[in-house]
Amino acid sequence: MAGRRSSIVTLSLVGVPLGAVALASAMPSQEMRRNLYPDRAACERDYSPAQCEQRSGGGVSSGWHGPYYYSNRTASAAQSDPGAGRTGQITRIEASMRGGFGRIGHALHIGG
Amino acid sequence: MRREILTPRPDWRAKIEALGLDFDTSEGQPEGEPYWCEEACYGFTAAEVDQIEEATDTLHQLCLEAVERIIAAGDLERLDIPEPFWPWVVESWRRRDPDLYGRFDLVFDGAGPPKMLEYNADTPTALIEAAVVQWYWLEEVKPGSDQFNSIHEKLIARWAELRHLHPDTARVHFAGVLDEPEDLRTIEYLRDVCGQAGWPTEQLDIGQIGWNGREFTDLAERPIAALFKLYPWEWLLRESFGAHLLADSAAFIEPPWKMVLSNKAILPILWETFPGHPNLLPAAFARDRIAGPAIEKPVHGREGQGVRLLAPSEAGTGGCDRIYQAASPLPVYDGQHALIGSWVIAGKAAGMGMREDRAPITTNTSRFVPHYFR
Numbered sequence: 164m165a166g167r168r169s170s171i172v173t174l175s176l177v178g179v180p181l182g183a184v185a186l187a188s189a190m191p192s193q194e195m196r197r198n199l200y201p202d203r204a205a206c207e208r209d210y211s212p213a214q215c216e217q218r219s220g221g222g223v224s225s226g227w228h229g230p231y232y233y234s235n236r237t238a239s240a241a242q243s244d245p246g247a248g249r250t251g252q253i254t255r256i257e258a259s260m261r262g263g264f265g266r267i268g269h270a271l272h273i274g275g
Numbered sequence: 276m277r278r279e280i281l282t283p284r285p286d287w288r289a290k291i292e293a294l295g296l297d298f299d300t301s302e303g304q305p306e307g308e309p310y311w312c313e314e315a316c317y318g319f320t321a322a323e324v325d326q327i328e329e330a331t332d333t334l335h336q337l338c339l340e341a342v343e344r345i346i347a348a349g350d351l352e353r354l355d356i357p358e359p360f361w362p363w364v365v366e367s368w369r370r371r372d373p374d375l376y377g378r379f380d381l382v383f384d385g386a387g388p389p390k391m392l393e394y395n396a397d398t399p400t401a402l403i404e405a406a407v408v409q410w411y412w413l414e415e416v417k418p419g420s421d422q423f424n425s426i427h428e429k430l431i432a433r434w435a436e437l438r439h440l441h442p443d444t445a446r447v448h449f450a451g452v453l454d455e456p457e458d459l460r461t462i463e464y465l466r467d468v469c470g471q472a473g474w475p476t477e478q479l480d481i482g483q484i485g486w487n488g489r490e491f492t493d494l495a496e497r498p499i500a501a502l503f504k505l506y507p508w509e510w511l512l513r514e515s516f517g518a519h520l521l522a523d524s525a526a527f528i529e530p531p532w533k534m535v536l537s538n539k540a541i542l543p544i545l546w547e548t549f550p551g552h553p554n555l556l557p558a559a560f561a562r563d564r565i566a567g568p569a570i571e572k573p574v575h576g577r578e579g580q581g582v583r584l585l586a587p588s589e590a591g592t593g594g595c596d597r598i599y600q601a602a603s604p605l606p607v608y609d610g611q612h613a614l615i616g617s618w619v620i621a622g623k624a625a626g627m628g629m630r631e632d633r634a635p636i637t638t639n640t641s642r643f644v645p646h647y648f649r
Contacts, residue, residue: 166421167324167626169428172410174294174467195485231496259492263516265482268452268506 194234194260198253200227209248226254234258276319276385278608278644283313284415295464296408298456311404312642313412317613317629319648323385324423330389330554331379331617331624337552338394339622341545342368342535353560354540355574355596360512363521364531372530373440374622375433375503376402380637381615384606388553389615391545392600393572397529397537398507400457401616401643403464405628406430409645420647424626426618427468433621434472437501441526444500446475448493451505453480457639458505465503481506486516490524501526508534509575539572539598557601562591568602570636579638604635612637613644 199218200206206215206227218225229248233241284290291297291311299310319327345351346368351361378399383389406426413422438444449466451458466476477493481504485492491499502525504511511517512534520531535541542558549555559565562585573581574596584602585591591599605612611631618625632641 167328168413168422168424169406169410169426172407172427173471174407174464175470257487259485259487259496260516261485262482263486263519264450264484264506264511264514265452265480266514267510268481269454272452272455 193238193262194258195231196234196247196256196258197231198229198248199255199257200229200252201254203227205250205252208250208252210245214245228257231259276317276323276383276606278611278613279316279318280609281314281316281416287311287313290411291404291408294408294411295403295460298460308642310640310642311408312631312644313416315609315611315644316412316417317608317644317646319385319423319646321421321648323383324648327381327383327389327423327615327617327627328624330381330383330391331619334379334391334394334554335377335619335622335624337545337549337555338396338536338541341541341548342532344548345535345544346532350544351535353544354535354538355509356534356538357512359518359521360531363523364534366523367531368535372526372532373437373528374530374533375437375528375620376430376625377529377533377536377619379617379619381617382603382605383615389617390554390556390603391542392556392603392614393539394536394541395577396533398505398577399616399618400461400505400639401628401630402426402461402618404643405616405618405626407464409628409643412645413647416645417647420649422626422645422647426620426626429620429623429625430465430468431471434469434474436621437528438472438474441501444526446477447501447503447528448499449476449478449503449505450481450484453478462503462505465505469503484516486519489522491516491519499525501528503528507575507577508537539574539576542572542600543598556603559599560595560597562593562599565599565601569599570602572598572600574598579636579641582636584635605637614641 206229210229214230215227218228230245232244232247296311346365377394377396379394380392381389382392410424447469449462451462453459469476479493483494493499543560546555546558557565567587569585571583571585571591591597605614610633612635614630614637616628629644629646630637630641631644
C-alpha cells in the first residue's frame with residue numbers, strides 16, 4: 164500500500180522463551196590460554212586428536228592448536244578444562260582475555 | 276492529535292508476548308498498568324505526521340552539522356569523551372562510518388512545531404513495540420488506518436546496505452547485557468532483521484567478548500569484524516578493554532562518532548549552533564543561562580535517570596556533568612503526559628512510538644501506547 168507503514172512484518176528469531184538463552188552473567192575478567200604446537204603429533208601427545216586443530220590462516224607449517232584452558236590453574240572452572248598439557252613441546256602459548264567489557268552494565272542491572 | 280479510549284483485545288497479552296514483548300518495564304507504575312497499553316491509542320492527522328517526519332529529518336541534519344562543527348573545532352572535551360579516544364572518534368567521522376538507527380524524543384501537541392528533548396543515538400530501545408507490536412495492533416484493531424511506522428522494512432534495507440559496505444565480513448556479532456530481558460529481546464529483533472537482509476549473525480554477552488592481542492574475538496576465537504553493541508559507548512570507553520578499541524579492528528554499529536550525539540551535551544551545543552531554531556529548546560551548560568523553569572539532565576543519563584524539573588528560581592546541581600534545557604511540558608491527555616519517540620534509520624525518519632506517564636518525566640517504566648493516523 165502507499166501508506167507509511169511497513170507492508171509486511173515477519174519474524175523468525177524473536178519469541179524464544181527467555182529461560183532458553185544461555186547467559187554469561189557478569190563473567191569476571193580472565194585469561195584463557197592455548198598451546199601452539201609445531202605439528203599434529205606434538206599436539207596429540209598432550210591432547211586427544213579431536214582437541215587438536217590446524218592453525219587457521221596458515222599452511223601445514225603454521226602449527227596446530229590445542230584446546231583452551233584457564234591460565235589460573237587454581238580457579239574452580241579450571242578443574243574441568245582440558246589442562247595445560249604436559250610435554251612442553253610447544254612453539255608458544257597464546258593468550259586470550261575475556262570479561263573486559265560489561266562490568267558497568269551488569270553492575271547496574273544487578274543493582275536494579 | 277488526540278487520545279482515544281479503547282477496549283483491549285481479549286487476548287492482547289498472549290499476542291504481544293508471541294511477538295517478543297514478554298518483558299515488562301512497568302515496575303513502579305500503578306498496579307494493573309502494564310508496559311504495553313492498548314486501553315487507549317493516539318490518533319493523528321496526516322498533516323501532523325508530516326510535521327513529525329519533517330522535524331525528525333531536520334533535527335538529524337542539524338545533529339550531523341553539529342558533529343561536523345564539534346570535530347572541526349576540536350571541541351570533544353565538552354562532551355566528556357576521554358582525550359585518548361578523540362582521534363579515533365574524529366577518524367570514524369572522517370570515514371563517515373555508517374550508522375544504523377536512533378530515536379529522537381519529541382514534545383509535540385499538534386499545535387506548535389515538534390521540539391527535540393533529546394536524541395538517543397547510540398542505544399535506543401522500545402524498538403520491538405514500535406516496529407512490530409503496534410504494527411500488528413493496527414492490522415487487527417484499525418485495519419483501515421495508516422501508521423507512521425516503516426521501521427521494520429527500513430531496518431532490513433539498512434542491514435542490506437551495511438552488508439554491501441562490508442563485503443568481506445561473514446557475520447555480524449551482536450552483544451549486550453543479555454540477562455536484561457529488554458536488551459536481549461532488542462538484540463534478537465535486530466538479529467532477525469539483519470538475517471532477513473541476508474547477513475548471518477552471532478550473539479554473545481558483552482562480557483564474553485575476548486581480546487587476542489590484535490582483535491576482539493567471539494567464543495570460538497573468531498575475530499569480530501562487525502559488532503552491533505547494545506551497550507553505551509561511555510561505558511565501553513571506561514572498561515578494561517576500552518583501550519583496545521583504539522586498535523580500530525572492527526566495524527562498530529553504532530559507529531564511534533555516534534557518541535557525540537548520544538550525549539546530552541549535544542543539546543546546548545545545538546542551541547549555540549542553531550539559536551532559535553523552531554525544533555530546538557533553549558539549552559545551556561549553566562543553569563543561569565536558562566530563564567524560567569528548566570530540566571536538569573546528566574550528560575550521560577538514560578531513560579530519564581537523574582532528570583530533574585527545576586522551578587524558575589531553583590538552582591541546578593552544577594558541575595560539568597549536567598546540562599540545562601528550558602522546560603517544555605509534555606501535552607497531557609486523560610492525565611497522561613504523552614511523548615513521541617521518532618525513529619531514524621539510515622539518517623531518515625522511519626516511524627514513531629508513543630510513551631505516556633502520569634508523571635511529567637518519561638522513564639523506562641512509562642507505558643507504550645499504539646498510534647494510527649488518517
